[in-house]
Amino acid sequence: MSDGDSSPRAGGGVRVLVSVAAFVVVVAGLNAAAPIVVPILAAIFLATITVPPIALLAARGLPTWLAALVVLLVMLGVLLGGSWALAGTATQFTADMPRYQQAIGDQINLLSNELRARGLGGVADRLPEILNTSMLFQAVGTMAGSIALLAKDLFFVLVATLFILAEVATLPTKARAAFGSDPGREGRLRGVVQSMQRYIFLKTQTSALTAILVFILLLVFGVPYAPALSLLAFGLNFVPIVGSIIASIPPLLLVLVDKGLGATIGLGLGYAVINVGIGNFIEPRLFGKSLGLSPLVVFLSLVIWGWILGPVGMFLSVPLTMFLKILVDEVDDLRWIGIMLGSSAGAKAEVNHDGTDGDASRRTR
Numbered sequence: 615m616s617d618g619d620s621s622p623r624a625g626g627g628v629r630v631l632v633s634v635a636a637f638v639v640v641v642a643g644l645n646a647a648a649p650i651v652v653p654i655l656a657a658i659f660l661a662t663i664t665v666p667p668i669a670l671l672a673a674r675g676l677p678t679w680l681a682a683l684v685v686l687l688v689m690l691g692v693l694l695g696g697s698w699a700l701a702g703t704a705t706q707f708t709a710d711m712p713r714y715q716q717a718i719g720d721q722i723n724l725l726s727n728e729l730r731a732r733g734l735g736g737v738a739d740r741l742p743e744i745l746n747t748s749m750l751f752q753a754v755g756t757m758a759g760s761i762a763l764l765a766k767d768l769f770f771v772l773v774a775t776l777f778i779l780a781e782v783a784t785l786p787t788k789a790r791a792a793f794g795s796d797p798g799r800e801g802r803l804r805g806v807v808q809s810m811q812r813y814i815f816l817k818t819q820t821s822a823l824t825a826i827l828v829f830i831l832l833l834v835f836g837v838p839y840a841p842a843l844s845l846l847a848f849g850l851n852f853v854p855i856v857g858s859i860i861a862s863i864p865p866l867l868l869v870l871v872d873k874g875l876g877a878t879i880g881l882g883l884g885y886a887v888i889n890v891g892i893g894n895f896i897e898p899r900l901f902g903k904s905l906g907l908s909p910l911v912v913f914l915s916l917v918i919w920g921w922i923l924g925p926v927g928m929f930l931s932v933p934l935t936m937f938l939k940i941l942v943d944e945v946d947d948l949r950w951i952g953i954m955l956g957s958s959a960g961a962k963a964e965v966n967h968d969g970t971d972g973d974a975s976r977r978t979r
Contacts, residue, residue, distance in 0.1 A: 648924060653771050654774060660689065664779065686775065693768065718871060820897050824847050824848065824888060827888045831884045832865060837881070843861075853929055854913070858885075862885040865881060866878055939955045
């Protein structure tokens, strides 16, 4: 192999190593700065989803500053109302927690005895370790604590959102002055913002539908804390893949304690029908190919952003990954990352765009 052949490969390998090293440094920095980064990202997230209703009110004759204030006040009312409802339920649940933990422990002991009677003593001995309810309650407490910390920073988030909205009008002019006028790039950036807004809008609709159906299901089975549990289903539906599963665990445990195994299986089937129906049939029809992310990337983004930013990062994992993809698409040396993050349809379109499809490849051999 000649030096001319090896030099481009060596240069490409160096670029890959530098990109990976830079990625590791950025991830470590974000993880260390999470207490500061999370409120700022939350403000950017709120600003992104409030632009369409503000524009709608402004089109109806309201001054832009008044429209922004009205939208933020409505959002503040919704957040405070949800926090008040969850706080009241959390207080009541904390008082009842010893009874539920004892009852769940009794159910585990009954199941262990049943397994021993059937000759499965080894499984029975490990059952309390496998079904460790204290770890579950600790995990729920950790997530609630992270969300509570964000709620504590709510005033800062809203003020930052106001400043971001104030900059939105001048941002395109500043970007042109800094990076030059590029209609193609501006169109792509505008497209990704619109895709994020569409994703959030549609996800809010499907989450609301999930919460309504879960509320009806909980009423049918007589599960306590139905309003708070349906609100939990609404919020966790924004967490891809595992959010709906996590939301079903508390009501299943409550029904197991109060009504036994049969009712628990029935409630679990009800949750499965709701989650599978909305997640596998309704959402794909609504979202179509607007995400532009492969399912594997969605799952990995959930894990990575959750590790970097905590539970809040799990809620923002899809919008953050969509934004990251558009950023790396703008850098020639990093476009391969954007292609790997994208869906298979996007990769095929990229191949056809470059003119190196299968037929062309075969012609050059």
